[in-house]
Amino acid sequence: MAGNWKMYKTPADTIAFFEKFRPLTERSEHCEIVICPPFTNLAAAVDAVKGSRIRVGAQNIAWAREGAFTGEISGAMIVAAGATYTIVGHSERRQYFGETDETVLKRTQAALHSGITPIVCVGERLEERESGHTEAVLIRQFQNGIAGLTEAQFAKIAIAYEPVWAIGTGKTATPEIAADAHRAIRAQAREKFGPQAAEAIRILYGGSVKPDNTRVLMGQPEIDGVLVGGASLDPVSFASIVNF
Secondary structure (H helix, E strand, C coil): CEEECCCCCCHHHHHHHHHHHHHHHCCCCCCCEEEECCHHHHHHHHHHCCCCCEEEEECCCCCCCCCCCCCCCCHHHHHHHCCCEEEECCHHHHHHHCCCHHHHHHHHHHHHHCCCEEEEEECCCHHHHHCCCHHHHHHHHHHHHCCCCCHHHHCCCEEEECCHHHCCCCCCCCHHHHHHHHHHHHHHHHHHHCHHHHHHCEEEEECCCCHHHHHHHHCCCCCCEEEECHHHCCHHHHHHHHCC
C-alpha cells in the first residue's frame, strides 16, 4: 500500500502526518506500507517512521550515479536519506517531463544498482483506451521499459498500473477494467520471465484510489496493492485505505 504525495507538504507537515498516521497503522501487518514524499521531506519522513514497519520512498531517481545533471537526485543520495523505495515512470513524469520507456528502464536499473526497490509505473492515456489500444500500450511499455531487466532484477521490482485518464480526475477504472490490465501485464511477465516470476511480481493499481473503493479493488485476485495519490495526503484517509 503505497502513497505518492507528489508536490505537497513540507518537512513540518510530514512530521505532523506521521504523528497521526502511525497510531492508526501500528497493527497493520497484512501489508507493506510505503510513503513517497518530495525529496526535501525524505529525511523528516525517515526519522518519523523509525521503529515502525512503514517504509519511505522517493518519487523519482536519476539514471546516472553522479555528474552534471542539474535538478536530478541520485540513488546514493536517496539511500543516504534513508529511503528504500522509489517511484519510476509515473504518468505525470511521462506527461509533463518527457519520461520515455527507455529512460524508465535506465532509472529502474539505477534504483536496483543502489539497492532501492523501484515501483515501475505503466498505463494508457484516455485516447488510447477509447481507441482500443490499452493492451498494445501496456505491452510496449513493458517491452521497452521493463523487459530489459535480468530475471534477478525483475524479481526485485513492483509494477503499478496507472491509467493516465484516472490520475487526479476522480475517475477510477472499474475493478474489472483494472484486473484486465493487470492480467495483460502479468501475461507479459510470464512470457518474458516465466510463470514463477509472473506469479510473484506485485502489481499495484493507481488512479483515484479512495477509502470507499479500495476494498472492491483489492477484492480482485490480480490486484496486489494500490498506489495512492491525493487520498494519501490525509493520515486518516490513507490509514483507512491501508486497513481496507
